[in-house]
Amino acid sequence: MPEQLLQFLVTGVTVGAVYALVGLGFALIYNASDVVNFAQGEFVMLGALLAIALLGTGLSLPLAALAAILITVLVGLLLERVAIEPALGAPVVSTIIITIGAAMVLRGAALLLWGKDFHTLPSFSGDAPLNLGGATLLPQSLWVLGVTALLVLLVRAFFNRTLLGKALLACSCNRAAAQLVGINVRVMLRLAYGLSAGLGAVAGILIAPITFSSYDAGVMLGLKGFSAAIVGGIGHPLGAVVGGLLLGVLEALGAGLISSGYKDAIAFLFVLMVLFFEPTGLFGAASAERV
Amino acid sequence: MSSDPEAASVTPLLAVTGLCSGYGPVRAVEQLDLHVMPGERVALVGGNGAGKSTLLHTLSGLHPARAGTIRIAGQDSTRWPAHRIVAAGLCQVPEGRQVFAPLSVEDNLRLGAYSRRDTEGVRRDLEQVYTLFPILAERRQQRAGTLSGGQQQMLAMGRALLGRPRLLLLDEPSMGLAPLLVEEIFRVIVALNEQQGVGILLVEQNARAALAIAARGYVMENGRIVKTAPAAQLLADDAVRRAYLGG
Incomplete structure (x- = not known):
């Protein structure tokens, strides 16, 4: 039983790290504009599918990943330029609805490009599982955790240290x-x-070898990342990370101990509970402001 | 100093002609003419809803002008984006302080110098603001949102000063402050003008205090300038006294 719990924990932390990265993306845009970008999950899907497609053209994995990230960044910039910037000055709600529309467009484009099939990426450094006190750890999990930790530190330094x-x-x-x-x-x-x-895009590429990716993979990942962000206190980068990890672990425990059918329900129930008792999220203390 | 830009050979720091601005059907600023000479101290007084804040928003590029021109040191800045206007030396201390509440005092000040690239000059100006407002130096690591109203006003002024203004626009700096604090803020405004030659456009409902430190004044009503004269003359004007100075 302890090994099993450890296994759930390992699985949960890995998935949670991906949620954390998606949540971090939400936090960034929220911090710049108070807007929740519901196309965030589509960036994840694009990163994964682009990397898979580029690998298929004969590029090496690192090059395919890099190119996929760059193209996704360009898509993000394009989205901002054609859909968000013209609505500058509009109420936040309008902009949020625009991002929902943008998400649909991106999903539609992915459906045209890649169809409804599931695609997958080979693991970065093999599939030979490592043994961790009775639990198995895929090398890909280490990649997920390592890269996430690095990016979290970079984002934190960006907000705390740079003008x-x-x-x-x-x-x-x-x-x-x-x-x-x-x-x-x-x-x-x-x-x-x-x-x-x-x-x-990085989140999508990291998780592509673990789960299957398809044109609509961004919907659930986006929702989970959004949940991670609001559990932690939206706009709080570290909060998004903690929220993501909590969410991932709870999901894995729920799926393992209760039933995998309830996996998503458990995650969202958790979000509701947190918001019920701590409406501003775990880290989002009500901002002290004197007028 | 001559107050007529046509008569003087010096280019005005700020010259506004025929400016119109507003929101939707509201014409908040109508055919407005105004100028500030380099190093001049000018007060613009008027009641609530006269259009003073809309005017300042339009001057700073936060709100588009509908007609007319705004020139900064002779250059047409009417359609410039806000950041370009700041870089040209027109810095605003907005109504209600508008400090960046979650950021520290020092971060607020550093952001004031966002458009500047002269690191050494910024460091000097930062020290100067701390000398001007020692309380800000004491609280440099504190979150700006936790400061008192007076301290936030000082921070808002310090932040604008770090933009190295040639002309400082101040929107109701006395609002909500105790008389003693108002006195201190106004003393700093005078000092900045006299010691560093920063031009001042002081927009106030507190007409008496504003006119007392200004060389020249404008009276604004319903979006228009209804009177302009040396400040001392406005202070003595019967109509102005009745309308804005309480008799």
Whole structure:
């Protein structure tokens, strides 16, 4: 039994790390514009399917992955330019609805390009499982955890240590004041969408060898990443990571101990419970603001 | 100093002609003319809803002008985006402070210098703001949202100063502050103008205090300038006294 629990934990943390990356993408765009980008899951799907397709053209795996990330970043920038920027100044809700529409367009395009088939990517460094105190650990899990940890640290440093990151935060907490100190809000939006798309693509590529990817893989991953972000306190990068890991582990435990059919239900029930008792998320303390 | 830009050979720092601006059907600013000479201290007074804030938003590029022109040091800036206007030296201290609440005092100030690339100059100006407002130096790591109203006003001013303004636009800096604090804020405004030659356009409902430190004043009503004269003259004007100075 302890081995089994450990196994669930390992599986859960791996999946949770991917949720964390998707959640981080949500946090970035939310921080720049107060908008929840519901096309975030589609960036994940695009990253995975593009990497698989590019690998099929004979590129090496690292090159295919890199190119897939770059193309997804371009898609993110394009989305920002043609759909988000023209709506600058519109209410946040309108922009959120625009992102839902953008998600549908991206899914539709993927359906045309890749059909309804499931695709998969070979593992980065083989499939020989490692033994971890009785639980098996796929080498791919180490890739997921390592890359996620690195990206989380980079995003944190970006917001805490660089003026550019703080300018991004400034845009979300007061757009007019940000403009008055000379921050170009459009540039910040492009930056946020580009980075989020990149993070999403990385998440998709990391998980592609573990799960099957198809044109609609982004729907569930997007929802889980969004859940991770709100559990942690939306806009809080570290919160998104903790939320993602919690969500992943709970899902794995629920699937293993109760029934895999309830996996998603357990995850969303958890989100509801957190929001019921802690409406601003685990890390999102109500912002202290005096007027 | 001559206040008529045509008579003077010096180019005005800010010259507004025939400016119209508004929101939807509301014409908040109508055919407005106004100018500020380099190093000049000008007050713009008017009641609530006169269109003062819309004017400042339009000058800073936060809101588009419908007609008319805005020139900064002779250059037509009417259609410039906000960040370009800041880079040209027109910095605004917005109404209600508008500090970046979750960020630290120091981060707020550093963001004020966002468009500048002269690291050494920014460091000097940061030290200067800390000298000007020692309380900000004490609280440099504190979140801006936890400061008192007066401290937030100082922070908002410091943030604008780090943009190295040639002209500082101040929107109701006295609002909600105790008289003693208002005095201190206004003393700093005068000092900035006298010691560093920063042009000042002070927009205030508190007409008496604003006109007391200004060289020249405009009175704004219903989106238009209804009177302009040396500040001392406006302070003594019967109509102005009745309308804005409480008798």
